[in-house]
Amino acid sequence: MVEVKPKQALPATTWTRTLFLVALAFASFQVVTAAFHPLSSQVLRAVHVGFLLVMVYLALPASGQCLPARLAGWVLALAALATAAYQWVFEADLIQRSGDLSSADLWVGILLTALVFEAARRQMGLALPLICGLFIAYALLGQHLPGSLAHRGYELDQLINQLAFGTEGFYGTPTYVSATYIFLFILFGAFLEQAGMIKLFTDFAMGLFGHRVGGPAKVSVVSSALMGTITGSGVANVVTTGQFTIPLMKRFGYGAGFAGGVEATASMGSQLMPPVMGAVAFIMAETLDVPFTEVAKAALLPALLYFASVFWMVHLEARRAGLSGLPREQCPDPWAALRQRWYLLIPLGILIYLLFSGHTPLFSGTVGLALTAIVILGSALALRVSNGKLRCAFWVALGLLCSGFFAMGIAVVFAVIAALVGLCAWHRGSRATLRLCLQALVEGARHAVPVGIACALVGVIIGVVSLTGVASSFAGFILGIGEKSLFLSLLLTMLTCLVLGMGIPTIPNYIITSSIAAPALLELGVPLLVSHLFVFYFGILADLTPPVALACFAAAPIAREKGLTISLWAVRIAIAGFVVPFMAVYEPALMLQGGGVLAVLYVLAKAALAIGLWGAVFTGFLTQPLGLWERLTGLVAGVCLVVALPWSDSLGFALAALVVAHSLWRARRLP
Structure with missing residues (x-):
């Protein structure tokens, strides 16, 4: 050198x-x-x-x-x-x-x-550019390929026109979503993180679950789920909450691989958790031309089941290994944490209200971001007021001001922010708060770069697919398999997502697979939103599967363990969650697509039972260590509950009852 x-x-x-x-x-x-x-x-x-x-x-x-x-x-x-x-x-x-x-x-x-x-x-790295380079080579040379893969041929100027001008290439739908919704929500999360939302979530989760069986690991699951409501980034979740939860789990007896696996698995679920979810959810809504709230509603129950499965696996592993929680006196008071930082929940609550009351994500994100800045700056001023009654009056006035923004418009929001910035600058002690806001803006921009670059580059794939129509060839292949078995088509789609996820992020993974496989699944009778969420789900799980597991390698330096070891643990912890997207395809009511309230409750209960059985099977523990025949019976019962054939539910419930009853009977016989 x-x-x-x-x-x-x-x-x-x-x-x-x-x-x-x-x-x-x-x-x-x-x-x-x-x-x-x-x-x-x-x-x-x-x-x-x-x-x-x-x-x-x-x-x-x-x-x-x-x-x-x-x-x-x-x-x-x-x-x-x-x-x-x-x-x-x-x-x-x-x-x-x-x-x-x-x-x-x-x-x-x-x-x-x-x-x-x-x-x-x-x-x-090289993986995504190489894949996109292959698409460019296909556009320029694909006319020489045999069979249905061949196209009529395109010149360089036609390809450049498709990619660099118009809205089919680098400036396509993913870039538009990155430039509007995604950036605002990343900025929203950055402001709340800088203001102390991470500490609020971890203290709250610690106070509720830290003293229970497997408490440190449960804190990781709950805090990651809460962080998912503001960040929507799995890797960011790992490196924020993981700095606290992974060392805590190791200190109380969990192995380094298990601790890293729990944090990686729980953190990746943040992209599934409404209201913010991951960047893919906004791209999906724009691609399908549906309100973002429809995507969030459809993802809600699968997200809850995902975190429930991880929580259940953590509980069973703690029971099997005999790991207890922290002493209660070492856990913070969750309600005291809320009382100390309750004002940070105001922007999040208003954001959720706006999203689910029919406003666009762009409007909701802008208002939520503005209110976050107002609350942060306003709290700094409120701390300057020594009189308790005056401080209370200040917060009431600020709340009324925030509620009035819905009628007054965005310009007023920024005018009030400017006034508060001026007041903070006038108070010398509040300048630290102003610096915090500037740092949040910079951090938001920095966090948006990987997402935005991925969105721009995958425009190559969208542009070439649109130009050449290559998606129809792969879709025909899937349809040919699906005529014999829908399950095999789903399995092929899942494997495609997992293999692509070895080298590329979730966004291009989703765009490649959804543009090719989702139309074919629609032809096989799978609702369009369900098929896109199926692809989205396994694109997220790809970051947990070896040999390239981005979330696990992000957790590796914190856990001081090999990324591959953490990845193997993560797959084991998340294994029950692998059944959720398959069940949603066979029972669309799980994603609120058709069926009444009773149908939704029935499939939700069935899914919960299935992931509960799979959790026991893969940990080898329920109330007591399970024998081989119990684990095999539980595995078959879980599969029967997923398949959703006329006879399979009855058999699944019967086998599940047998396993649970026998385990309870064995536990009662022990002294």
């Missing part, structure tokens, strides 16, 4: 300050465009991608931190801004000559393609 002389390096403080300012400008641009909509959708997408590329090239130099690498990063960052400016300045001309690119258009499109691919390589 060549040694770099000190004088060649840019001062770290300057570099950090530059990134801070770029991230702050990025977040400010996104908030202003969400509130006031000053730009067209195409320009918004182009500038969003431009900011993403700038942040990647400034933050991740190609070769270390030497001056030449940083200068090269600046050149690439300026080139990225130039591609965004080109879309903005020549917007009208590009619309008029759509499909007939000029030489300048072609070179700008090629430059954008290279920049997006290189940024994705730096941010997430």
Whole structure:
């Protein structure tokens, strides 16, 4: 390695300050465009991608931190801004000559393609760029392939027009969702995290479950479920709540692999947990042209069953290993934690109300974000008021002000924020709160980069699939299998999700698989929303399955254990949750798709019994250690409850009753 002389390096403080300012400008641009909509959708997408590329090239130099690498990063960052400016300045001309690119258009499109691919390589490795590169090769050379895979052939300018201009490629639906809903909700979570929501959730979960059997692991499950309501990011959940829960589990007797597996499994479920869910949920709603609330409602029961299965597995493992909880006196008072930080729940409650009262995610996220800033800044001012009655009056006035925003509009929200910022600046002691808000803006922008880059790059897949129609060939293959067995089609789709998940994030995994497999499942009679959620579910579980398990490797340095060991534990802990999407396909009422209240309650009870049996089977413990025949009988009972044939439910209930009754009988016989 060549040694770099000190004088060649840019001062770290300057570099950090530059990134801070770029991230702050990025977040400010996104908030202003969400509130006031000053730009067209195409320009918004182009500038969003431009900011993403700038942040990647400034933050991740190609070769270390030497001056030449940083200068090269600046050149690439300026080139990225130039591609965004080109879309903005020549917007009208590009619309008029759509499909007939000029030489300048072609070179700008090629430059954008290279920049997006290189940024994705730096941010997430080679796997996704290689897959997208294969799609580009297919578009250019696929006419030479045999059989149904061949297409009529496309020139380079046709492909660049599809990818770099219009709304079918880099600026497609995923990028639009990233530039609007996703960024706002990531920013919303960043504000709440900076304000102390993590401590509120962990203290609350610790107070409720820390002293029970397997308490530390149960705290991990509950706190991760609560964190899922604001972050919607599994890996972010691992590295936040995991810093507290994994060492705690290890201290009370859990092995490092099990502790990391519990945290990874519970954290990945955060993407399933309404109201925020993961970025994929917003892309799904936009793709299917349904309200986001429909996606959230459909995902609610499977999310609860997922966390219930993890909680159950943790309980059984703790009982089997004889692990107790913490002494009650070491656990915080959950209600005291609520009393101390109750005001942080105001924006979350209003966000949920807005989402489920018919407002768009964009409006709901903007108002929720604004109210979060107001509550944080307002709480800093309230602490300045020494008189108890005046402080109470302040909070009442702030609550009335917040409730009035629904009628007054977004502009008033930002006007009040500006006033509170001024007041905080006037109070010298409150400037720390103002810095907290600025840091939250920067952290939100930083967390949005991996999601946004993935959304931009998967536009290649969407564009090529739309251009060539290749999805119909794979769909025909699945339909051919489905004529013989729907279960085999579902199994093939699941394996596709898990294999793709070995190298790419959840968003491109979902987009690839849903664009190819979901239409085929619809032809086989699976409701469209159910088929998309089936793909979404296993795209999430792919981050737990070996050999490449992103969530598990994120937990590895905290647990001080190999990522593969954690992954094997995570699959074992989540194994009961693998049955939920299959059951939803056979019983769509589990996702609230058809059937009345009784049908929903019946399938919910049946699913709970199935995952309860599978949890006992794979831990080998119920009330007592299970024998081989009990585990096999429980496994068959769980499968029967999932299959949903006319005779299978009766057999499943009978076998389940046999296993439970025998286990209880054995437990009663013991002294």
